[in-house]
Amino acid sequence: xxxxxxxxxxxxxxxxxxxxxxxxxxxxxxxxxxxxxxxxxxxxxxxxxxxxxxxxxxxxxxxxxxxxxxxxxxxxxxxxxxxxxxxxxxxxxxxxxxxxxxxxxxxxxxxxxxxxxxxxxxxxxxxxxxxxxxxxxxxxxxxxxxxxxxxxxxxxxxxxxxxxxxxxxxxxxxxxxxxxxxxxxxxxxxxxxxxxxxxxxxxxxxxxxxxxxxxxxxxxxxxxxxxxxxxxxxxxxxxxxxxxxxxxxxxxxxxxxxxxxxxxxxx
Amino acid sequence: xxxxxxxxxxxxxxxxxxxxxxxxxxxxxxxxxxxxxxxxxxxxxxxxxxxxxxxxxxxxxxxxxxxxxxxxxxxxxxxxxxxxxxxxxxxxxxxxxxxxxxxxxxxxxxxxxxxxxxxxxxxxxxxxxxxxxxxxxxxxxxxxxxxxxxxxxxxxxxxxxxxxxxxxxxxxxxxxxxxxxxxxxxxxxxxxxxxxxxxxxxxxxxxxxxxxxxxxxxxxxxxxxxxxxxxxxxxxxxxxxxxxxxxxxxxxxxxxxxxxxxxxxxxxxxxxxxxxxxxxxxx
Numbered sequence: 001x002x003x004x005x006x007x008x009x010x011x012x013x014x015x016x017x018x019x020x021x022x023x024x025x026x027x028x029x030x031x032x033x034x035x036x037x038x039x040x041x042x043x044x045x046x047x048x049x050x051x052x053x054x055x056x057x058x059x060x061x062x063x064x065x066x067x068x069x070x071x072x073x074x075x076x077x078x079x080x081x082x083x084x085x086x087x088x089x090x091x092x093x094x095x096x097x098x099x100x101x102x103x104x105x106x107x108x109x110x111x112x113x114x115x116x117x118x119x120x121x122x123x124x125x126x127x128x129x130x131x132x133x134x135x136x137x138x139x140x141x142x143x144x145x146x147x148x149x150x151x152x153x154x155x156x157x158x159x160x161x162x163x164x165x166x167x168x169x170x171x172x173x174x175x176x177x178x179x180x181x182x183x184x185x186x187x188x189x190x191x192x193x194x195x196x197x198x199x200x201x202x203x204x205x206x207x208x209x210x211x212x213x214x215x216x217x218x219x220x221x222x223x224x225x226x227x228x229x230x231x232x233x234x235x236x237x238x239x240x241x242x243x244x245x246x247x248x249x250x251x252x253x254x255x256x257x258x259x260x261x262x263x264x265x266x267x
Numbered sequence: 268x269x270x271x272x273x274x275x276x277x278x279x280x281x282x283x284x285x286x287x288x289x290x291x292x293x294x295x296x297x298x299x300x301x302x303x304x305x306x307x308x309x310x311x312x313x314x315x316x317x318x319x320x321x322x323x324x325x326x327x328x329x330x331x332x333x334x335x336x337x338x339x340x341x342x343x344x345x346x347x348x349x350x351x352x353x354x355x356x357x358x359x360x361x362x363x364x365x366x367x368x369x370x371x372x373x374x375x376x377x378x379x380x381x382x383x384x385x386x387x388x389x390x391x392x393x394x395x396x397x398x399x400x401x402x403x404x405x406x407x408x409x410x411x412x413x414x415x416x417x418x419x420x421x422x423x424x425x426x427x428x429x430x431x432x433x434x435x436x437x438x439x440x441x442x443x444x445x446x447x448x449x450x451x452x453x454x455x456x457x458x459x460x461x462x463x464x465x466x467x468x469x470x471x472x473x474x475x476x477x478x479x480x481x482x483x484x485x486x487x488x489x490x491x492x493x494x495x496x497x498x499x500x501x502x503x504x505x506x507x508x509x510x511x512x513x514x515x516x517x518x519x520x521x522x523x524x525x526x527x528x529x530x531x532x533x534x535x536x537x538x539x540x541x542x543x544x545x546x547x548x549x550x
Contacts, residue, residue, distance in 0.1 A: 055445040077447025087439045091460050091537045103456065104448035139537055159446070 003069060004030035005195045006054060006163070011063035012220070013049050023049040025220035027063075034193040038206035040252060041216030042260045047199040050221070051165050054197065055079045067163065077106050080161030080194075082169040086148035088140040088155075095136040098123045098154045105159050126154045130184050146177035153181070157188060164196045171201060179237060182208050186234055203249045203256070208235055213248075215255040225255045327507040332514065335507035342496060343508075347515050350481050350492040353409055354519075357416025358477040365421050365473075366466070369428025373462065374454050379429070390422040394480055398487040412484040412492060419480035420473035427469035431462025464538035467531035474523045478516060 006029075013024040023046040031037050039047050052058045053065055056072040065072040080101070088097045102108040102119055112119055127133055132147040140148055149169065156164060170178040186209060189196060200206050206213045207229060215225040231244060239245055275283060309329045315321070316328035323331055336343060371378045394415050401411040435457050443453050485494025493512050500508035 052441065055441070057441050057444055075444045075447060077445075079445040081442045081445050083438045083442075085436070085438060087436055087442060089439075089457065089460065091463075091535070100443075100456065101446050104443055104452045105446040141537070155442070165445070 002033070005033040005035070005068060006031040006197070007064070007066040008050075008054065009064045009066075011053060011060045011065060013046065013053060013058070014061045022220040024053070024060075025222060027216075027222040029214055029223050031195060031197065033195055036189055036196045036198070036209060036211045038198045038200055038210035038213045039216060040200060040203060040206050040213060040256065041221060042218050042256060043201065045216045045218050045259070046221030047216060048167055050216075051081075051167050051197065051199060055081065055163075055165055076163065078161055079163045079165055080156035080159065081165045081167070082149075082152045082156040084168045084171050086140070086145075086152040088148055088151055090140055093137050093139060094127070094132065094143070094151055095120065095123055097140065097151055098127060098158050100155060101159045108159055123154070123158055126158060127151075130154050130157070130188065146173050146181075149173055149177075150181065150184075153185070157192075160192060161194055164194045166196065166198045166200075168200055169198075170205065178202075178205070183234075183236070185209060190233060203252045204240060206252065207231070207245055207248045208240060213252060215252060215259065217259045224259060225252075227251060324504050324506045327510055331507040332510045335505065336511040336515075339508055339511065343493075343511060343515060346491060346493045346496040346512075347519060349409075350412070350478070350485065350494065350516070351519055353412035353485075353492060354416050354474075354477045354481040354523075356409075356413040357418075357480060358420055358474055360413070360417045361421040361424055361473060361477065362470070364417075365424025365469075366428055369425045369462070369466075370432060370454060370459070372425065373429035373432025374450065374458060379433070386422065386425065394419050395483050395487060398484050401484070402488045407488045407490045409490070411488050412481040412494075415484040416477040416480035420477035423469040423472045423476070424466065427465040428462050431465035432458040435461055464531075464535045467527060467535060470527045470531070471524055474527055475520050478520055478523075482516065 008027060008029045011024055011027045012022070015021045015023060027046075027050065029037075039050065041047055049058070053060050054067065054072070056065070056067075056075045059073070067076060068078075089100065092100070099112075099119060102112050108119070124136065127136060130153055131150040132143060135143060135147065140151065143151070149172070153169065156166070170181055173181070182205060189209075196209075198206070198209060210229055213227045213229060214223050215227075216222065217224045227248060229248060231239060231242075231248075313329045316326060321328070327335070368382075372382060373379075397418065398411055398415055401414050405411055405414070432454065435453070439457060440453060443457065448456075481492065482494040482497075485492035486498050489495035489498050493516055497509050497512040500506075500512065
């Protein structure tokens, strides 16, 4: 058995000093290389905090985070991230927005000048795969919200990140666009097999995409349940109407309800 | 809009043409409006002076001012150029210093906390009170005007650049930091471009107040420039010439403001886009 790619051991995170908010406590999980893990939980349970701890953007108050065998003590350089908001740069065209990571990440920044044509071809290929295709020279404001979010996803993928962190990337989109993007993301993952952590509120999304779904408790967050998802890939929209799918979603819904009522008892 | 004209039905075509014509009329009106307002103001001024028989040494009518400007066009031009020169020197210094300090303040909480109170105190000092000190330090000449223009136009630039850099979205910072971006990368790739609209907004303010600074200095320490010209003219009760000086200053202000705006539109069009342009380009 090889070592997990991400190891989170008894991590706690407290904001704003000794009396601050305790966002995470006793939170442990392991994620294997190339695994697609979804983290679900009631709102405000510290899911986004978890993302920032794993990528080393914030240091944990207690416990250890180990990624690729290395203790995390500063920002990683291998992660791709996408958030609920597309956070594109409005002064850059779409192609140039997608290529932004190549300009800063140490693996590529020195090669970009020499191999620009190669990298541009790669960005165009990604835009063709994920979308939006044919908008390379448009500015973000000329695109719809769904197109912007696709661009944001391309930006997270352009440098072939070993670790992809997605913080509710589809939650601001309409249902149809969202379901399109599930399929797109699944295709990308199946082709390149990065390790993915997807934080989401949407249980159907979690079950559609993930190999394993982790459920977090209300704040202070920790993992209270874990479900391995055996559904075969590639999953399609038809999959979401099968009994197995529905059962999984239903189970997860039960855990969330328990976590939420726990929150009310605590409060 | 993205449909080509040939595919439209005649009715849709007519409606589209009518909309485009209305948009054109609207744009023409918007372009002409400032001129109409200025001409209107001078007309009311002229008529008011004639009807109420206002003495020339209280408020000269526009035609008196025009006559004075024609008669004294040479000193007027010379002094305007001197003032323009001092203003632009001070303004240029303010851009350089304002950008550098704005970046420092916007990207470091420590610098912000340390310097901001001092900056505010400094900005509260009436610049006219500083001019005598500048004269003691630099003597009467072009420098007091340059430095006063600098001092007065520096603050808005610092505040705006700092605001633009300090308000970068935290998520965007996270995206870049998780890629191994250095703080310098974040400032260069995101902070500075993002601060540009703020920067140009501040330039439009700064360039007009820079004139105020230069002319204050020229009036307190009359050496050359439009400030001195107005002081001399008023001491001779040549009120039309004073007004000619005022109007010249106003015109230079408009021209510089306009230049700043053109540069702004060229470089930061992404921040001021409007649906109007979309209609015009069919995009």
